[in-house]
Amino acid sequence: MQLPREVIVGSGTIERIPEVSKRLGFTKSTLIIAGSQTYEIAGKTAKELLEREGMEVNTFLVKSATLKDVQAVEEKIKAFKPQVVLGVGGGTKIDVAKLSSARQGLPFISVPTTASHDGIASPVSSIKGFEKPYSVMAQAPIAIIADTNIIMQAPYRFVVSGCGDVIAKFTAVKDWKLAHEEKNEYYGEYAASLALMSAKLVMKNAKLIKPGNEEGLRILLEALISCGVSMSIAGSSRPCSGSEHLFSHALDMVKPNHAMHGEQCGVGTIMMTRLYGADWKHVRDTLKMLGAPTNADELGVEREDIIKALEMAPTIRPERYTILNKLNLSREDYEKLAEETGVI
Numbered sequence: 001m002q003l004p005r006e007v008i009v010g011s012g013t014i015e016r017i018p019e020v021s022k023r024l025g026f027t028k029s030t031l032i033i034a035g036s037q038t039y040e041i042a043g044k045t046a047k048e049l050l051e052r053e054g055m056e057v058n059t060f061l062v063k064s065a066t067l068k069d070v071q072a073v074e075e076k077i078k079a080f081k082p083q084v085v086l087g088v089g090g091g092t093k094i095d096v097a098k099l100s101s102a103r104q105g106l107p108f109i110s111v112p113t114t115a116s117h118d119g120i121a122s123p124v125s126s127i128k129g130f131e132k133p134y135s136v137m138a139q140a141p142i143a144i145i146a147d148t149n150i151i152m153q154a155p156y157r158f159v160v161s162g163c164g165d166v167i168a169k170f171t172a173v174k175d176w177k178l179a180h181e182e183k184n185e186y187y188g189e190y191a192a193s194l195a196l197m198s199a200k201l202v203m204k205n206a207k208l209i210k211p212g213n214e215e216g217l218r219i220l221l222e223a224l225i226s227c228g229v230s231m232s233i234a235g236s237s238r239p240c241s242g243s244e245h246l247f248s249h250a251l252d253m254v255k256p257n258h259a260m261h262g263e264q265c266g267v268g269t270i271m272m273t274r275l276y277g278a279d280w281k282h283v284r285d286t287l288k289m290l291g292a293p294t295n296a297d298e299l300g301v302e303r304e305d306i307i308k309a310l311e312m313a314p315t316i317r318p319e320r321y322t323i324l325n326k327l328n329l330s331r332e333d334y335e336k337l338a339e340e341t342g343v344i
């Protein structure tokens with residue numbers, strides 16, 4: 001089990017990067033991985049703060065999260081030999097920093113600039129270029145420094161996506177338990193409870209989560225970080241990724257770049273909750289309250305895309321047993337499911 005040693009969430013916490021680095025024993029050199037935008041938003045400040053403390057800081061800007069980007073960062077690591085890698089950004093930059101540092105045996109500090117998904121604290125990376133469309137194991141961050149001042153500057157849509165990714169744990173945990181009961185898969189009650197509690201807290205506090213509300217943002221960040229920790233405890237993404245995530249991954253393949261990861265997972269959760277015979281209307285209403293998409297139109301996709309993605313979902317990760325494998329539904333069933341839940 002690999003867990004973060006320091007988690008700092010709050011306003012102005014970027015200032016504490018040097019202090020945390022020193023406490024963890026990184027006093028000489030750091031490599032900052034950021035995007036051109038996230039460098040301006042937070043990377044530059046981190047660099048200046050660390051240099052002020054006499055540390056040698058190198059920066060490497062990445063545009064995307066492909067295997068090529070990961071390899072480019074690995075080359076940079078080999079050349080510069082830093083003590084630690086600092087990933088500054090939303091999803092992709094952190095994923096690249098996480099996997100490249102893991103492959104080079106270096107620790108990694110996560111400095112998220114958005115709250116759009118649980119990758120900010122998880123041990124897995126979502127990288128394009130592998131055969132599979134889903135995440136691969138990398139490593140957990142040794143520290144997470146989430147500055148709410150910075151994260152609040154990002155468009156509210158990122159927060160909405162983060163909420164969808166957390167609410168998705170409702171069905172992810174159900175799928176995990178199902179796989180345990182029917183396929184004798186390892187099931188960790190502690191990890192499952194932690195993921196489920198995060199989903200419940202976000203739903204319970206949905207009224208507080210709105211543009212400009214720092215308290216709501218903190219609740220979401222703590223939930224996302226707890227989800228990341230639950231994956232570290234489980235040793236896989238199981239507690240956080242079930243049939244609703246398979247639907248989202250499938251939709252990415254059917255129609256790439258239409259909606260954000262968490263937005264798609266949220267819509268997936270509505271439908272999968274219905275398959276479990278649980279209160280899917282509550283999930284939908286909470287997503288609505290948060291301003292999240294709840295149907296194909298709002299996701300910017302067609303009716304046919306949703307049905308195709310549902311049909312594809314159980315096939316893209318055969319070893320991940322979910323309600324979709326159990327029910328083995330027909331195209332007509334999927335159509336009916338999407339219609340009944342108002343997704344199409």
Ligand SMILES: [Zn+2]
Nearest residue numbers: 117118165265
């Ligand atoms: Zn996710």
